[in-house]
Amino acid sequence: MEHNAKSIRPFIGAKNFETSRSFYRDLGFNESVLTHNMSVFKTGAMAFYLQDAYVKDWIDNTMIFLEVDDVDRYWQELGALNLTTRYENVKLSPIRVEQWGKECFLHDPSGILWHFGQFFS
Numbered sequence: 001m002e003h004n005a006k007s008i009r010p011f012i013g014a015k016n017f018e019t020s021r022s023f024y025r026d027l028g029f030n031e032s033v034l035t036h037n038m039s040v041f042k043t044g045a046m047a048f049y050l051q052d053a054y055v056k057d058w059i060d061n062t063m064i065f066l067e068v069d070d071v072d073r074y075w076q077e078l079g080a081l082n083l084t085t086r087y088e089n090v091k092l093s094p095i096r097v098e099q100w101g102k103e104c105f106l107h108d109p110s111g112i113l114w115h116f117g118q119f120f121s
Contacts, residue, residue, distance in 0.1 A: 009040070009047045013059050015110040017052035023087050023109050024050065054110065063113045065103075071095055071118040075104045078116070 014020035021039060025031055029041035037052035046066070068074045075095050083090045083106070093105040103117030 009049055011049045011051055012062055012112055013051050013053040015054045019109050020050055026081060059110050059112060065115040065117060068116050068118055071102050071104060071116060074116050
């Protein structure tokens with residue numbers, strides 16, 4: 001089967017929809033409101049849908065990996081945003097080096113775990 005895919009857009013939930021909307025805008029994503037309870041957030045060709053829906057087991061098991069060009073620079077920029085002091089429950093973890101590359105981690109206000117990584121060439 002041949003895929004001629006143009007994008008993949010996961011759906012994620014939010015414990016507090018307005019807080020999460022603000023968080024993702026502060027993180028640098030561009031928001032387009034679709035309905036009163038759903039927005040799409042974009043950066044370049046990448047996007048995801050944020051829903052005003054909270055199922056603890058779903059949120060606690062949601063992880064998203066975003067490949068970046070320079071994880072060291074990205075981690076510094078994440079720290080400069082002060083998201084951990086501006087939003088309750090947000091956690092930023094330092095860079096970890098693995099066999100495949102390196103990554104840092106950010107928990108959003110609902111608990112979704114973002115991996116920001118860079119693959120070794």
